[in-house]
Every structure is written in structure tokens, then in C-alpha cells.
Amino acid sequence: MIFFIKLFLAHLIGDFMLQPTKWVIHKEANKAGSKYLYLHIFLHFLITMIVLWDFSMWKIALIIMVSHLVIDVAKLYTTPFFKNKSIPFFIDQLLHILVLYCCAFYENLYENTITVFENLDWALVTAVVFVSFPAAILMGKLLEAMSNQIPTDHKSLPNAGKYIGILERLFVLIFIVLGRWEAIGLLIAAKSVFRFNDLKESNNRKLTEYILIGTLVSFGLAILAGIAYTSISL
Incomplete structure (x- = not known):
């Protein structure tokens, strides 16, 4: 669970604290052609590595970075089809958290998921x-x-x-x-x-x-x- 919390912390820092409004506007205007999109993705990789502080986890950070790029690009191109712009935002965040969960519990993903549901109040x-x-x-x-x-x-x-x-x-x-x-x-x-x-x-x-x-x-x-x-x- 601590591993997942660390990944989630890195996500919060990268997606909210270190992403200026200027970057968001530029990404929405230029989509996959935005330089800030790739800077944002690289920051996620860097922050994840810093928070984990374990170079052997670079593959996890790389998976998170690549998945973040795919999800963000999909969001940029599908957002115009939504009347309520908050819907793609929440879908985007949900997918990011799902990826973090899979990365944190990849060794026993199925067993852990079953345990979570069984222990729900x-x-x-x-x-x-x-x-x-x-x-x-x-x-x-x-x-x-x-x-x-x-x-x-x-x-x-x-x-x-x-x-x-x-x-x-x-x-x-x-x-x-x-x-x-x-x-x-x-x-x-x-x-x-x-x-x-x-x-x-x-x-x-x-x-x-x-x-x-x-x-x-x-x-x-x-x-x-x-x-x-x-x-x-x-």
C-alpha cells in the first residue's frame, strides 16, 4: 500500500502542483504537437523516480510515463466531443489512478483486488x-x-x-x-x-x-x- 501511496503522491505533484495553467492551455490548443505535453510527461517520470528513490524501479516509472502520455493525448482529442468538460477530466484521472494501482500491485493484482472488495465495508x-x-x-x-x-x-x-x-x-x-x-x-x-x-x-x-x-x-x-x-x- 505504501508503494501505491508513493506513486499517487508523485501523480498529484506532477499533474496538479507542477503543471501551470499555461501548459494546460498550450496542450489544449496544440494537442500532440505541444512541447509542454512532453515536458509534463517527462516530469512525471522524474518525480516518480525521486519519490520512489530506487533506480531499479525505472521500468515502473517508464510504464507510468508512457501510459500517462497515451491517456493525456486521448483526453486532448476527445474532450471537444463532451459538452461537460469535467467528464473527460475525471475519466482521465480515473485511468491514471487505475494504472498506478496496477503498477503498485502487479505481482498479485488479482488476489489484491479480490481482497480489497472482500474487506469493503x-x-x-x-x-x-x-x-x-x-x-x-x-x-x-x-x-x-x-x-x-x-x-x-x-x-x-x-x-x-x-x-x-x-x-x-x-x-x-x-x-x-x-x-x-x-x-x-x-x-x-x-x-x-x-x-x-x-x-x-x-x-x-x-x-x-x-x-x-x-x-x-x-x-x-x-x-x-x-x-x-x-x-x-x-
């Missing part, structure tokens, strides 16, 4: 999945009749409320798993402070009641998921 995974989009959809159904009575605020970011709800439920779940129930109160207080000005300026009782009910339902679902998980884990 499936109850926790289920709880995390539930408080994300399933809970958001459930809330939408529960509050549908009320939401139709609330005027749409065109100044809001698209789906901002949904993602805020997902994040707050994830935080609540984490706090419960860690046994820090008092932190949930701090989270509610923080949200109330941020919402106070919006509710004060709108002077809309229906909106205030809708937000209050939505917040309580959101926290309630996360708390139920947390209690269910801790009960199963006992």
Missing part, C-alpha cells in the same frame, strides 16, 4: 450511496407538492440545492460514524447563518417553511442512515 458504502442521489430523489418526491408553491429563483445555480443537500448529508453521516453528534449541531447552525440573509431579504414565509422542512428532512434521512449503519456494525 458494504454497509458503509450503502449508507454513502443512499444519502447521495437516492436521498435527493426521495426528498424531491416528498416535497414535490410544496416546491410547486415556491417561486423559482432564477439567480440560483443549476442543481445547487441538490448538491448542497448531498454534501450536508454526507457530512452528517461522517459525523455519526465518527461518533461526533455535536458536530451535526454546528453544521445546522452554519447552514442557518448562511441562509439567514436570503430568508430575511425574500420575506417569504412559504420559502422559509419550505427550506426548514427540507433541511430537517435532509438531516433526518442522513441521521437514519447513520443510525442504521452503526446498528449493523455493532
Whole structure:
């Protein structure tokens, strides 16, 4: 695992800390013809060797470098086909991490992968999945009749409320798993402070009641998921 962590650290340094915006823009404009693409790839090789500090691992660093080049070039040429530009970015990062994983555990890749899945806390995974989009959809159904009575605020970011709800439920779940129930109160207080000005300026009782009910339902679902998980884990 330490070997994988070292490879991942080298990836973070090379892909984020030592890749200026100027390089990214030049790569997007010139693609495979960009000099910064190859400088970026060489830096990955160099950083990987420095982090590993073992010259005998040069083949691993070379595999990572070549795979990084292939993945980056594929990303540069396929990105224009995506409406949402963040999708190719996350696919790119996922493929890089997959390569690092294969390089770190190449000696017993299959056995290690099976062990990882066998040791997963499936109850926790289920709880995390539930408080994300399933809970958001459930809330939408529960509050549908009320939401139709609330005027749409065109100044809001698209789906901002949904993602805020997902994040707050994830935080609540984490706090419960860690046994820090008092932190949930701090989270509610923080949200109330941020919402106070919006509710004060709108002077809309229906909106205030809708937000209050939505917040309580959101926290309630996360708390139920947390209690269910801790009960199963006992």
C-alpha cells in the first residue's frame, strides 16, 4: 500500500502542483504537437523516480510515463466531443489512478483486488450511496407538492440545492460514524447563518417553511442512515 501511496503522491505533484495553467492551455490548443505535453510527461517520470528513490524501479516509472502520455493525448482529442468538460477530466484521472494501482500491485493484482472488495465495508458504502442521489430523489418526491408553491429563483445555480443537500448529508453521516453528534449541531447552525440573509431579504414565509422542512428532512434521512449503519456494525 505504501508503494501505491508513493506513486499517487508523485501523480498529484506532477499533474496538479507542477503543471501551470499555461501548459494546460498550450496542450489544449496544440494537442500532440505541444512541447509542454512532453515536458509534463517527462516530469512525471522524474518525480516518480525521486519519490520512489530506487533506480531499479525505472521500468515502473517508464510504464507510468508512457501510459500517462497515451491517456493525456486521448483526453486532448476527445474532450471537444463532451459538452461537460469535467467528464473527460475525471475519466482521465480515473485511468491514471487505475494504472498506478496496477503498477503498485502487479505481482498479485488479482488476489489484491479480490481482497480489497472482500474487506469493503458494504454497509458503509450503502449508507454513502443512499444519502447521495437516492436521498435527493426521495426528498424531491416528498416535497414535490410544496416546491410547486415556491417561486423559482432564477439567480440560483443549476442543481445547487441538490448538491448542497448531498454534501450536508454526507457530512452528517461522517459525523455519526465518527461518533461526533455535536458536530451535526454546528453544521445546522452554519447552514442557518448562511441562509439567514436570503430568508430575511425574500420575506417569504412559504420559502422559509419550505427550506426548514427540507433541511430537517435532509438531516433526518442522513441521521437514519447513520443510525442504521452503526446498528449493523455493532
